[in-house]
Amino acid sequence: MDSLSNQQVQKVILELDQALSSHEQWYKNLQRVLISHTAPEPSDLKNDAHLHCDFGQWYTSPHVQFLQENPLFISLGKAHEKMHRRARHLIQRISDGLPILVRDWDPFDDSIVKMRVKIQALREEFAAVVQNRDPLTEAKTRARLLTELCEQQALVQRGKQLCVIAMVDLDHFKRINDEYGHAAGDIVLVSTVKQLKSHLRAYDRIYRYGGEEFIICMPSTSVEQSREVIERMRVAIAAQHFDFGKAHVTASFGVSVLRASRTVEESIHCADKAMYRAKTAGRNRVELDPE
Numbered sequence: 001m002d003s004l005s006n007q008q009v010q011k012v013i014l015e016l017d018q019a020l021s022s023h024e025q026w027y028k029n030l031q032r033v034l035i036s037h038t039a040p041e042p043s044d045l046k047n048d049a050h051l052h053c054d055f056g057q058w059y060t061s062p063h064v065q066f067l068q069e070n071p072l073f074i075s076l077g078k079a080h081e082k083m084h085r086r087a088r089h090l091i092q093r094i095s096d097g098l099p100i101l102v103r104d105w106d107p108f109d110d111s112i113v114k115m116r117v118k119i120q121a122l123r124e125e126f127a128a129v130v131q132n133r134d135p136l137t138e139a140k141t142r143a144r145l146l147t148e149l150c151e152q153q154a155l156v157q158r159g160k161q162l163c164v165i166a167m168v169d170l171d172h173f174k175r176i177n178d179e180y181g182h183a184a185g186d187i188v189l190v191s192t193v194k195q196l197k198s199h200l201r202a203y204d205r206i207y208r209y210g211g212e213e214f215i216i217c218m219p220s221t222s223v224e225q226s227r228e229v230i231e232r233m234r235v236a237i238a239a240q241h242f243d244f245g246k247a248h249v250t251a252s253f254g255v256s257v258l259r260a261s262r263t264v265e266e267s268i269h270c271a272d273k274a275m276y277r278a279k280t281a282g283r284n285r286v287e288l289d290p291e
């Protein structure tokens with residue numbers, strides 16, 4: 001989900017809301033069939049009924065296939081299929097003039113509840129993605145930074161992996177705002193995060209630490225490997241062109257690693273110190289934490 005833009009995430013949330021409401025409509029019709037003995041939807045009697053309702057159509061549509069490995073999405077699909085199987089059995093009994101037994105109704109009712117809960121949980125998962133992002137740049141928030149770096153630190157402490165962090169600070173950013181206006185400054189921030197993201201792997205993270213300061217987290221990477229990537233980021237930032245004017249934007253980088261022997265805050269501080277060395281050494285450069 002991290003690779004999706006806020007707009008894409010909002011679109012999925014809207015679709016989930018629509019899927020939930022069409023599912024409720026389907027349930028209402030089913031109740032009519034079961035209680036008032038109105039004619040059932042022919043598709044509800046098919047073995048693959050779960051593929052024919054509006055929810056099933058959404059669930060199998062190509063544009064949500066990126067969710068195929070999401071555990072909640074998978075279990076929602078299973079709950080939905082099971083619910084249709086149970087509904088089919090109930091419709092069948094009514095069509096055969098038989099009463100609905102409690103032992104058939106209860107599991108069906110249970111699967112209806114489970115499905116609603118899972119849709120809601122998936123919706124919340126998506127909503128949290130947006131909530132945990134800075135609205136301007138869509139980098140993760142500083143609040144997430146500490147939580148997620150502590151998780152990485154726990155892996156480092158258990159000897160499971162290395163984790164590099166880099167502090168990125170735009171150079172003389174105030175001048176951009178002063179010369180071209182705050183809106184231009186915003187464009188630079190958004191574009192810079194896009195550049196940084198384009199060099200990251202799926203499991204790397206970028207956080208907005210302050211106004212024009214960002215932290216990159218690169219798990220399972222050595223300092224040597226990450227340094228090459230960060231160097232490419234530095235070059236990409238300096239090569240940006242903007243429609244609003246001839247602004248030359250550069251950034252200074254301070255690289256550090258999470259260590260079992262120090263706290264996350266201390267590692268961030270070391271990255272910060274390295275970044276300040278990059279500033280004092282002339283900016284537009286990458287410095288490593290010597291510790």
Ligand SMILES: Nc1nc2c(ncn2[C@@H]2O[C@H](COP(=O)(O)OP(=O)(O)OP(=O)(O)O)[C@@H](O)[C@H]2O)c(=O)[nH]1
Nearest residue numbers: 169170171172173174175177182183185186211212
């Ligand atoms: N446009 C815009 N500007 C911001 C935002 N957040 C912070 N800033 C500006 O970022 C600027 C940061 O300025 P300084 O801290 O002086 O740093 P700098 O000019 O980049 O100088 P050095 O870091 O020393 O290279 C300030 O002018 C802030 O107003 C934002 O969301 N949008």
